[in-house]
Amino acid sequence: MNFSDLGLSEKVLEAVTASGYTQPTPIQAEAIPHALARRDVLGIAQTGTGKTAAFTLPMLTLLEQGRARARMPRTLILEPTRELAAQVEESFTKYGANQRLNVALLIGGVSFGDQDAKITRGVDVLIATPGRLLDHFERGKLLLTGIEILVIDEADRMLDMGFIPDIERICRMVPFTRQTLFFSATMPPEIQRLTETFLHNPAKVEVARQASTATTITQRLVGAGAEPHEKREALRNLIRQQPEFKNAIIFCNRKRDVQTVYRSLQRHGFNVAALHGDLDQRARMAALDSFRNGSTQLLVASDVAARGLDIPDVSHVFNYDVPHHAEDYVHRIGRTGRAGKKGVAITVVTSDDKKSLAAIEQMIGASIEWQGELPPQGEGDGERRRRAGGRRGGRDGGRGRSHDGQAETRRSETESPSPARAAGSRDRQQSHERRDRGPRPAAGEAPRPERQARAPQRRPEPEEPPVIGLGDHVPSFLLRSVKRT
DNA sequence: AAAAAAC
Known part of the structure; x- marks a missing residue:
């Protein structure tokens, strides 16, 4: 599978190539064709899976047609934190290098002035945290009736942070006919409900289970x-x-x-x-x-x-x-x-x-x-x-x-040995043995008996x-x- | 037990 097989535009492909990428990640390979076909997408994926490009690239392709009007952004991306929002902006700058698109970042902690000016000029991509977005909206400087694509990123985190009422409000302010790309690492009931309310026949794209920790x-x-x-x-x-x-x-x-x-x-x-x-x-x-x-x-x-x-x-x-x-x-x-x-x-x-x-x-x-x-x-x-x-x-x-023990293991590598520390040598060996045993069993494998077996030797002596x-x-x-x- | 996000 290659990026050129996904239906992305020439300009976007060139930018992707210039960044050194040739192969899409699983979420990109699955989500991009659906997004390009104007379908709603429900993506269950953590960050680090290439999620951002999975919505950035098709959006850039779709945005090539049409032009932004004053105060009416064409697309809206909601992020839970300012840093994430800024990161998404960078992604648009990078992959949108061959296009003339206006991108605006609406986050708290910085002045309204510049943000206002950009909105007034017209933006193709609006990236926002919910609070500042609603603030702009309530000041009447922002119209959400021109939104063609709505992206909700890290929905489960928005839930944790109490943003869901804001998200629901925003979802009701954008046109019913928009396309929605929705991403969450997990699917708790509240998020499930949200997707049922605001997504229309979404293509479900799922990569990597939530609770699994990388084997690396x-x-x-x-x-x-x-x-x-x-x-x-x-x-x-x-x-x-x-x-x-x-x-x-x-x-x-x-x-x-x-x-x-x-x-x-x-x-x-x-x-x-x-x-x-x-x-x-x-x-x-x-x-x-x-x-x-x-x-x-x-x-x-x-x-x-x-x-x-x-x-x-x-x-x-x-x-x-x-x-x-x-x-x-x-x-x-x-x-x-x-x-x-x-x-x-x-x-x-x-x-x-x-x-x-x-x-x-x-x-x-x-x-x-x-x-x-x-x-x-x-x-x-x-x-x-x-x-x-x-x-x-x-x-x-x-x-x-407790008494000194395995703690000696690595310290001895960084410091000169002292008589007091020699006592730790027995434990040090044990500690190394334990480490050499290799990785723990993955979820679903049988519990390993040696945990029980080795436990007693690590209990302190009675005295x-x-x-x-x-x-x-x-x-x-x-x-x-x-x-x- | 917290953090995050609007002024």
Whole structure:
């Protein structure tokens, strides 16, 4: 299958070729002919599957006929976040290079003036987040009665974000006769209802199941103390330990933690940027740009960055927090291991995260490899080392932390051996054995018995201090076989 | 337990 077999126009094909693409992805191969035939399309696909081009390319072809009129855009694309909207705009710029089309981006956080001016001149492609679109509409500067094609992207995310009433409103404002291209990674009942209401006999195009995580991603769990400073220190060690590190996105659950972790990494000399929704638009764009062009290696982000953002070549994803919703986990780790590349996703787990972790493992249909405890240690500045050494003899202020063990595994590669660490060698071997066992079973395969079998050897000896948290102790939920859906 | 999106 080649792009030239899909019925796209010469101009669009030339732009696609110029970008270096010859073969369409499955969603593109399936959706483009339907879209060109003016059919409604229901696309069930995640980002990273080539979804954006699946609607951009046929739209560009269809837009070659006709001309935009003042204040009456011809097509409308709705996106849940500003970054995604900007990304779609780039796609139109790239593939529409051989056409004279007016594209406008209507997102919040920037001034109305430029947006207004563009609308007034007439736009062929309007890309918008719902809030700003409705704002323009209510000011009476925008007419939606000329819309020929409506695209609703990431519908399930719009649902999560409470946009569905806005989407329904917008759907009722555009002409009944328009063509609708509708994309969602999942099909919860509410989305199902929406498609039944607003799509007419759609061609259903489905690629890759929602909950499946790419096999190119190596997933691991590491334990850490639940105290913020312990987690931050664990994170720093984790970053330093990675053998094939290129760059990483670090996900936090809360915006203020994004800020804290960002500042902390900065103080410790890391090249880092932050991305969350409370930053002004310029800062958001700057963070994303510097990460994309490689001038920044670390991006600390909230879930604003979890879905859809196209950042090629991310070698690592670190979950500083376990996400509360299992599907967020899937989206976060999906930022790495893209386009056939290898990726590593490591989640920092504390004693507070058992429930969320169990839900995640249930959703992905497998248990995630447990790498062991990652104690805060080894800043290389003596001060920390003393603290770490001092802790060895007793407990650290009574806070939970198991005996040293698998945590030694990789640290030993980055630091010179010390007598205190030699004790970890037994566990280190075990840890390597575990890793060498290969990938976990995919969903649908039988649960693997060795999980039960190897568990006892990782329990602490009875005379050791009681374990608080997720050190070498294996919580009971990890020993249960995983329920599959 | 949160984040996101309009001013």
